[in-house]
Amino acid sequence: MKIINLRQMNVDQTGIINSIKANGELGQRIRDMGLIKGKEIKVQGRAPLNDPVSLRIMGFTLMLRNNEADHIEVEVQ
Amino acid sequence: MSTAIVLAGNPNSGKTTLFNELTGGRQHVGNYPGVTVEKKQGTYETDIGRFDIIDLPGTYSLTAYSLEEVVARDFLVNENPSMIVNIVDASNLERNLYLSVQFMEMGIPVCIALNMMDVAKKRGIEIDIDKLSKLLKVPVVPTIARSGKGKKELMHAVAANAFKDVEPLKVSYGLDIDTALDDMVKLIQPAGFLTDHYKPRWTALKYFENDQQVIEAGKKENKTIALKLERVVQKTADHLSSTLDAHPEGIIADHRYGFVNSILKQGVIRFYQDENRLLLSDKIDKIVTNKFLGPLIMAAVLMGLYKFTFAYSGVPVTFLENVFGWAAGFAQQMLPDGILKSLMISGIINGVGGVLGFVPLIMFMFLGISFLEDTGYLARMSFMLDRVFRMFGLHGSSVMAFIVSGGIAGGCAVPGVMATRTLKSPKERLATLLTVPFMNCGAKLPVFALLVAAFFAESKALVMLLITMISWVGALLVAWALRSTVIKGESTPFIMELPPYRLPTLKGLLIHTLERTWQYMRKAGTVILGISILLWAMMTFPGLNKARLAKFEYKRAAITSGLSLQTLNDIKTLEEKSLTKKALAVKENLLQVDLDQARAALKNSIAGRIGTSIEGVTRFAGFNWQTNIALVGGFAAKEVVVSTLGTAYSLGEVDPQETASLSNKLKKEKGWGPLTAFSLILFTIFYSPCFVTVVCIARETGSWKWPAFSVIFNTILAFTISLVFYQVGSIFF
Structure with missing residues (x-):
């Protein structure tokens, strides 16, 4: 078990969200989409230029930019 | 007498499809006052009564951060509809109910249309509808908007439950915030602070969410109470920050999801398959957004969109040109020489021709783009191109507007500017629509052709290529300059859903396209005709x-x-x-x-x-x-x-x-x-x-x-x- 940044996760890797570091609009947007502490996520893929990243959560897929992923810390195996 | 209801829900939940199913062709598209967010209204009439339906913009939440959310919220608060029909995607229950909770907290009667039951079933999701309804204390009706299934039952439930007084839902946000909320309600209630519009606990909650719209309104209403409320929030926030290292907004979102989760866990939902297993959509994505194949497929799709818009609209465009050519010829013969003839031909016939000449282009563009949007491919395009366009302060979705405007030489900026409607980030959208006119539209080509033929006849192709490149580089640099000066500011958060691929319904595509085209003819048409006559006068x-x-x-x-x-x-x-x-x-x-x-x-x-x-x-x-x-x-x-x-x-x-x-x-x-x-x-x-x-x-x-x-x-x-x-x-x- 270790805690890494969402940006550092590999494609197909799964993990549990440990904390969200952002506040204000970005933090609200992240949480509104269900990215909250304790949720399981799986990195689904990356865009051709490696950014943005797409991930799977609660049965749907969402995408976010790497600099937004920086605010999300994930516990991985 | 008619009952006013609103349709509200997440984007991609089938809200617009249900709206089309309910209202058919009887709908009217306009804007909310003062903003460019589209407002769709229509009526549904049966033996149980007549319903005026407003289709609220699709949102994930009800914050004051985006225009869509503010518009949706203001409408609910100011227009006081008899009922919110909340479309909830059954295959995506948890996230959709997060918004439902926020509606219920407002204290307006809610009826849930549990949509896409077929999709949910296919994914091995089983939902106990009665239990969900009982736990949430709102009526829940299963629907399949695409086929219209369940719409009668839904409207019966609406008729039976509208106008009922409901208690706003009280979600627990943990001891600290709950206590503070109670204290704040005690300040708000006796003073009637903002109670004309908002329920007291909701106002208090918005103070905790640092909702600028409500906080500003509060300052205007009563400075003393506003200040007291802010002090309570500040004290609690400090406490939370020192004990839990957390902000109130975060805690509130966590608890809302926690509330939804606690309901679902009581046997409401059952998964017969792994929730995160690879769906067909994900398999398609492995190819369509692949590092090498993805860009190639995208280039082909953009070429296709371009061809579709400009080649297939060729027949009606030529037809219209002929009609107006004939009309001009007719006027040429029938009218005596002079000002009247000149006004008729150069001012009016050319003016009307100018307005209508764009109509086929606009129709085909909207048809093509709504197809891409409804299938879900548009979101994939933003996904792949965002990195490039972001460098210039734009958005992945900007590409389409550029292509349609003449990014491939020969487009048209009129449908191009309209194509920016798919962009939900306001600053990026503005920068896009201000720079797409730099593309080489079909009308600039004769000018280039004339000059190239006269002075660069030996290297025609090369110069034309150079012109295309100059316009792209120029547009992107100007976009960057605008985003660093007049439209300065952080880029809007990009976090977006990649909706599963879906086959659009023909009805939906046609309604969408015809509405927009009609809007152009009605609103832009008159102004264009006026300016056309003015320009004629200037040249005469x-x-x-x-x-x-x-x-x-x-x-x-x-x-x-x-x-x-x-x-x-x-x-x-x-x-x-x-x-x-x-x-x-x-x-x-x-x-x-x-x-x-x-x-x-x-x-x-x-x-x-x-x-x-x-x-x-x-x-x-x-x-x-x-x-x-x-x-x-x-x-x-x-x-x-x-x-x-x-x-x-x-x-x-x-x-x-x-x-x-x-x-x-x-x-x-x-x-x-x-x-x-x-x-x-x-x-x-x-x-x-x-x-x-x-x-x-x-x-x-x-x-x-x-x-x-x-x-x-x-x-x-x-x-x-x-x-x-x-x-x-x-x-x-």
Whole structure:
């Protein structure tokens, strides 16, 4: 078990969200989409230029930019 | 009597499909007052009554951060609908209910339409509807919007439950916040603080969420209480920060999801398959967003969209051109020469033709783009291109507007500007719609073709490629400059759903396309016709005075003096080949007088006077008065540059498709050379968009500030570029 940044996760890797570091609009947007502490996520893929990243959560897929992923810390195996 | 209800829910939950199913063709698309968010309303009428339905913008939450959310919220608060019909995607229950909770907290009666039951079933999701309804204490009706299944039952449930008084839902946000909320309610309730619009606990909650709209409203309502509330929030926030290292907004979101989760866990939902297993959609994505295949497929799709918009709309466009050509011809024959005829042909027929000429383009563009949007491919395009466009302060979805506007030479900025509607980030959208007019639309091409044929005939393809590249680089750099100055600010968070691929319904596509096209004709059409007449007047008045008209008459008389009546009649009526050599020469001389007169009239017109008076400045960029007038005319439509240049060089109105005579003339003309030509090409790329585009920018931004900016800024930019190019070029050549 270790805690890494969402940006550092590999494609197909799964993990549990440990904390969200952002506040204000970005933090609200992240949480509104269900990215909250304790949720399981799986990195689904990356865009051709490696950014943005797409991930799977609660049965749907969402995408976010790497600099937004920086605010999300994930516990991985 | 009718019942006012709203449809609300997440994007991609099938809200619009259900709206179309319920209202059919009986809908009206407009805007919410003062903003550019689309407002759709319609009616549903059966034996149980008549319902006025408003389709609220799709949102994930009810914060004050995005325009859509503020609009949705304001509508609920100010219009006080009898019921919120909340569309919930059954295959995506948890996230959808997060929004439902927020509706229920507002204290407005909610009825849940549990949509996409078929999709949920296919994914092995089973939902206990009765239990869900009982736990949430709201009616829940299963629906399949695509086929209209369940809509009757839904409306029965609405009729039975609307107007009921409901208690706002109370979610527990943990001891600290709950206690603070209670304290705040005690301050709010007796003072009637904002209670006309908001329920007390909701106001308190919004204070905790740092909701600027509510906080501002509170300051105006009652400064003392507002201050007290802010103090409570601050104290609690400090406490939470020191004990839990958390902010109230975060805790509130966590608890809302926690509330939803606690309900689902009580046996409401069961998964028969792994929730995160690879769906067909994900398998398609493995190919479609693949590092190598993805961009190739995207290029093909963009080419396809372009072809679809401009090639297939060719037939109706040609048809319309023929109709208006015929109408102009008819007016030419029936009306006596003079101002009325000129107004009829150049002002009104061309004006109406100008409005309608864009209609097929707009229809095909909206059809193509809504297809891409509804299938879910549009989101994939943003996904792949975001990295590139973000560098310039734009958004992945900007690409389509650029392509349609002429990113592949030959598009049109009018549908291009409208295509920015798919962009939900306001700053990125504004920067996109201000820079798409730099693309090489179909109307600029005749101008380029004329100049390239005259001065760069040996390297045609290369120069055309260079022109395309200059417009792309220019547009992106300007976008970047705008985003660092006038539209400055952090980029809007990109976090977006990648919805599963779906086959769009034909009904949905058609309703969407026809509504928008009709909106263009109604709203933009009238303004465009007005400006068209104004431009006609600028190019026509004041006309030549009597003395000068007499001069031309005198010239004509001199040419025809001494000729027999028979010869004069022959010249007027016979074909050229049956005329004698002498008669032909006379005819040509007469024609030359006509052309010289047209040229003199143009030079004397308002547009001509503007063109002549600024020649002193524009000659530093290589432009003489003839070019200036042509560029003023180009504000009507860029291809008018060619026809006006023809008149200014005494060649009569030159058909933009047949420019050989004009390009030969320019080659021989003093002051014209490759340098002047390229300077004019640069100016044409960058200067003010044509007025149809300007009107569309006004419509899309909801004010005249940005269209005015784009006329002035683009023209100054273009002139600066041409000036620098011409001056530097003059040193070397």
